[in-house]
Amino acid sequence: LTGLSVFSSPPMTLQDCLAECMEAVDLFLNNRFTESLDKLRPHMQDSMYHAVMYATMLEMQAMMTFQHDDIVRAGNTMKSAQEVCQRWGLHLRGGDALYVCVFPEQLHAELCYAECLLQRAALTFLQVRRLPLPCFREGGEVRSLPYSRLNHFQLEGGVSFGIGAFNLTLSLFPARILRLLEFAGLSGDKEYGLSQLHSGATSLNLRSMLCALLLLCYYTFLSFILGNSPSCICYGTKTPCCSLRPGAIFLFFAGRTEEIRGNIDEAVALFEDGCRAQQAWKQFHHMCYWELLWCFTYKRVWKMAYFYADLLSQESRWSKAMYVYMKAACLSMLPDDEVRPFGENEVELFRQVPTFKQKIAGKSPPTEKFAIRKARRYKSSSPTRLPVPVLEMMYMWNGFTMIRSRPDLTRGMMETLVDAERALQDRPVTEYSVDDSCVIQLLKGMCLKNDCQTKAAEDCFQKVINSEKKIKFDEYLVPNALLELGLLYIDLGRKDQAVKLLQKAKNNYKEYSMESRTQFRIHAALTKLKADISEEEEESTDL
Known part of the structure; x- marks a missing residue:
């Protein structure tokens, strides 16, 4: 890039900038994170591509840590990159149509400027109105320019x-x-x-x-x-x-892919390989630990799931309340007479959960708020234990979908739920009894659905719905039972009934735990139904 005396380093051509940034990306993808940033840093003030790629890598790190300082640093760096882009071309003003630049460098600057806006919006969650709409809307015109x-x-x-x-x-x-x-x-x-x-x-x-x-x-x-x-x-x-x-980040996604396929042992091996692949960014390790926690949950190896929750509670600052809750939840799944690792006690851990409450971007994460609400019952000197806290949280992360191709894992979950149901029936009735029974019914319905026992699954979801007036604490249960029954009806081709249930879940219930996630799932189901119905109408018209 040439011609501007304000630059602090010797000028580079656009082609040289792109080539060097490609080298930096290659280093990044091969786990050489520090070398990648070192290659980009010297030209951050005089090359728009060096500035944007450096800021992008910091943003990726911030998205993994969710720490305020990292988010602020990434945001400030992205803002500086935006200023570098401004020096290269006339940026968008007032939302007008794309300004077609005379020089290729200016056109690249427009695109990099728009990309900075997009990524800053992702960091703040509050800048939808500042997204670079004109540049991206007119992308076809950009592609036709000759150079x-x-x-x-x-x-x-x-x-x-x-x-x-x-x-x-x-x-x-x-x-x-x-x-x-x-x-x-x-x-x-x-x-x-x-x-x-x-x-x-x-x-x-x-x-x-x-x-x-x-x-x-x-x-x-x-x-x-x-x-x-x-x-x-x-x-x-x-x-x-x-x-x-095949760097650490892609090993992680390969592990996630195997996990979704139900190949849990293969997933575990890939996540472990991802941890071994690099030591510079511990955040990658924490992502792998989180998935390993769930892999061992699916296998019902509670002590190993506890081990990864414990590692996260010590090393990661993303949500210590969640990690401590998961530690306690895993321990609570063990038989009463089994020795607890490190001499820890689940009741004491549950009592600690609210003390780790934090806010990200001004709000507590929904899963953290859910964990804190569930842990409240342990404040009592003689608390009523949660029946299956790990499986309940597994449902919140849509984990039953992950094991739908593994009948053996589904049957294992069902055995755990039947045991929990039997234990609940043997205990004295408390103010939590109906809620706990409905939690078990919802999760049993998920297992039965995975096992293609549709009538039995339908009965479980219906039991939760019929208990609406008796539920005291877990308001999320009824809208989610309506959602799951609606999804079951979609699978059975009973689309009219599905729409009614989904609309009821969408419109009749507010301010319950994890509401946003449930609403997203309802929206996805209704959107799919609408698309399917439109296709059927088109086919009937063609006939």
Whole structure:
């Protein structure tokens, strides 16, 4: 890049900048994180691509730690990168249409500037109105401009990432938020967004890593948490980013893919390999520990699940309340006469949970609030124990979907639930008895659904719904039972009944635990139903 005396380092050509940033990305994907940042740092003030990629890597670190200082540092660095981009071209003013630049450097600057806005929005969660809409909306015009094919190839990757991320993100919002966004002229097309990200991920450009990571996050996390999991989850192991550079982050996603397939032992091996692959960024280890906790939960190896919860409670600052709750929950699954690791006691651990409450971006994480609410009953000098706290939290993370292809694991869960139900019946009746019974019924319904025992599953969900007026504490149970029964009816082809149940769950229940996650799943189910009904109507019209 040439021609501006304000730069602090010797000028580089655009092509040299892109080449060096590609080298930095390659180092990053091969676990050489410090070397990658060291390569980018010297030209952060005079190269828009060095500035954006450096800030992007800091943002990835912040997203893994969720720590205020890391988020602020990443945000400030991204803001500085935005200022570097401004020096290279005329940025968007007042939301007008894309300014078609005369020089290639300016066009790249426009795209990098827009990318900074997109990533700053992701960091703050509050800047939807500042998303770079004009640049990404007019991406087709950008692609038609004639100049250096090499640089144009990099520009196409940036446009694919921006358009794909924008459309995919907006398409996932619940209907009530989408209506507000549409009023402001914003809308998102999920399939179009995914196609753009696929295009960017399958070609080796500077943003292919970002496209691949966003797709992997969608297919292996968001789609399962939000309840619209795709039938094919093999994506990610076939992209150039993954196959050519099997670093820690892609080992992690490969493990997650095997976990979703039900190949739990293979997943455990990959997560362990991911931990061994690098030692520079412990955050990668913490992501693996979290998944290993759930892998051993699916296998009902409670002491190993406890071990990883304990590691997280000591090393990770993301949500100590959640980790301590999971430690206590795992210990509570052990027989009363079995020795507890490190001499810890689940009752004391449950009592500690509220003391670790924290706020991220001004709010407590929903799962943390849920854990604190569940742990409250242990304040008493003679507390009423939670029946199956690990499996209840497993449901909140959509874990029963993860084992649907493993009848042996599902049967194991069912055995645990039957034992818990028997123990609950043998205990004196308390104010928690109905709630605890309904928790067990909801989870039994999930196991029976996995085992294709649809009538028995339906009966379990219906028992929860019929107990609505007797439930005192766990208000989340009825809307989730309605949701699960609605999903069961979709599988059975009873679509009209499914719509009624889903609409009831959506409209009649507010301010319960994990409401946002339930609403996202309801939105996904209704959207799928609407699409299926539209296809059927088109087919009947064609006939």
